[in-house]
Amino acid sequence: MTAQTDQPAAVTVLGLGPMGRALAVAFLDAGLRTTVWNRTPGRDIDLVARGAVSASSAAEAVAASPLTVVCVVNYDASDAVLRQDAVAAALKGRTVANLSADIPERARDTAEWADRHGVRYLDGAIMTPTTTIGTDDGVFLYSGPEELYGEHRAVLAALGGTHTHLGEDVGRAAAYDVALLDVFWTATAGFTHALAMARAEGITGAEFAPFAQGIAAILPELFTEFAADTDAGTYSGELNPITSSASTMAHVVHASEAHGIDASLMRVIEGQARRVIARGHGTDGYSRVTEVITGR
Structure with missing residues (x-):
């Protein structure tokens, strides 16, 4: 509730895919006045039944709340909505927290657009699945003006879990996101x-x-x-030098190909290790690969 009006805090959610819907439900469950909009009509019926306000347009939706949370597939999709003249005009002086996934450069570009149009902008990333939203297990990352994050922290907290502000560089949340997705998908592929x-x-x-x-x-x-x-540049291989690692990688390649299984991913990994060895770092640990793949 606000002290002046004794009305529930208001938030708008743009995008009602699985994650956007989960965000809207969490806001509703926390008692926030929640306005929703989706490009494809009809996806908000059950949310309206739970108390959400259905907006007929994106411009109407963002005008309803001081904070708009965007959660769509990527920044092509979010730009297509936010950069409409009517939406940009309605957003002037209001805050956007863009929780869509994309790369750091796109986050910075959107922040520059927002600044030119008088829109206050936070970028963010959701690091856990829809089932964690509204629970203690959700993980949310943010970047952009710390003061702006602090202003809306209480409303964002309705999403549950942990919320971390990573710094003023608006691309930092997306940088964490893509790096962590790298860990996830590489491990899953393996x-x-x-x-x-x-x-x-x-x-x-x-x-x-x-x-x-x-x-x-x-x-x-x-x-x-x-x-x-990696931070210290030591790349210790005392317990497991990269020469030993490369040997075990070769075993995976040979065993795979003996069964006709595609080993291209492991061939790339082994190749990187062999490049480290060829540069005279055979006694170093596998982490030395970070320098090879960045061209250092």
């Missing part, structure tokens, strides 16, 4: 490839999964070690 290899040897997924989870349990400590090595 696991699906491993399942194919295991199946080729007559090992079921159910048999294999517990041992794969054991490998995953090793990773947090390795992440901390690799991060420290």
Whole structure:
């Protein structure tokens, strides 16, 4: 409630895909006056039944609240909505928190557009699935003006979970997002490839999964070690030099291809390790690859 009006705080949600709907539900459950809009009509029927206000246009939607949360597939989609003349005019003096996913350059470009049009802008990223929204397990990242984040923090907190402001550079949340997605998809690709290899040897997924989870349990400590090595430029290979790592990578390649399984991903990984060795860093750890792939 606001002290002046004793009315619930207001928020608008643009985009009612699975994640946008989850955001709207969390705001409604927290008792916020929630206005919703989606490019495709009809997706807000159940939300309206729960108390949401359905806007007939994006301009009407953003005019209804001091804070608009955008959650669409990418910045092409968000730009197509926000950069309409009527929407930009309605947003003047109001705040947009764009939780759509894209790359840091797009976030910075949108922030520049917003500044030119008198729109207050925060960028953000949602790092957990729809099922975590409104619970303690959600993870939200933000970047942009810290004062603006602080102003809207209480409303954003209705989404549950943890909320972290990463700094004034508006592209920082997107930078974290793409880097963390890199970890997720590379790991997922590795696991699906491993399942194919295991199946080729007559090992079921159910048999294999517990041992794969054991490998995953090793990773947090390795992440901390690799991060420290990379920050310091030490790349220690005392416990496992990259020459040893490259040898085990070759085993994966050979075993895969013996079964006709595509090993192109592991061939790339092995190739990077071989490049480190060729440059005279064979006694270093695998984290030295970070310099090779950045051209240093």
